[in-house]
Amino acid sequence: SQQGEEDPQALSIQEGENATMNCSYKTSINNLQWYRQNSGRGLVHLILIRSNEREKHSGRLRVTLDTSKKSSSLLITASRAADTASYFCATDGGTPLVFGKGTRLSVIA
């Protein structure tokens, strides 16, 4: 069963705008990770946030985690055409990582 669910399923923005993707999950977690997948290629790890952290930054990425709401968000600032990809959240929940179906981000130049 899917643990994380990303929202929206698809997002289209102009280059330079910010993109926000959300992830909701159902059970308690130890950490939550975000991955990116360029079309038809393998997933690439972006960032990991632990359950005792509320916010984490990495370059143009900002991730927040609200364990009381069982949700996380990924913000990409000043988006570029190269950010066009699918983005997945993954939760541990005591098992190997379980991925959602992803958000497809299109950044239009």
Add this chain to the structure above:
Amino acid sequence: DSGVTQTPKHLITATGQRVTLRCSPRSGDLSVYWYQQSLDQGLQFLIQYYNGEERAKGNILERFSAQQFPDLHSELNLSSLELGDSALYFCASSNLGTPNEKLFFGSGTQLSVL
């Protein structure tokens, strides 16, 4: 380059056939994971191995089997193939196989069952 090697990149076969997908993990990683990605089901965890032993099992069909060899490479065997098995199959690896580690993914094997 993630350091995880999957072969072949593409595989086209017929229903009822059997295929083997191969994965070499990143140097030093002891754990291998197999995932299946299809448009309707998303990314589904199939099975995990750690240092040659099965560690966790997910939504893997009985027609599918896997193993990890002493040199740590892994193979996923798919038999009695059906049209619905067409998907992108990913192998990933991590160092210790614990849930708080990030995974390194291979580029996948695109399986088409005709």
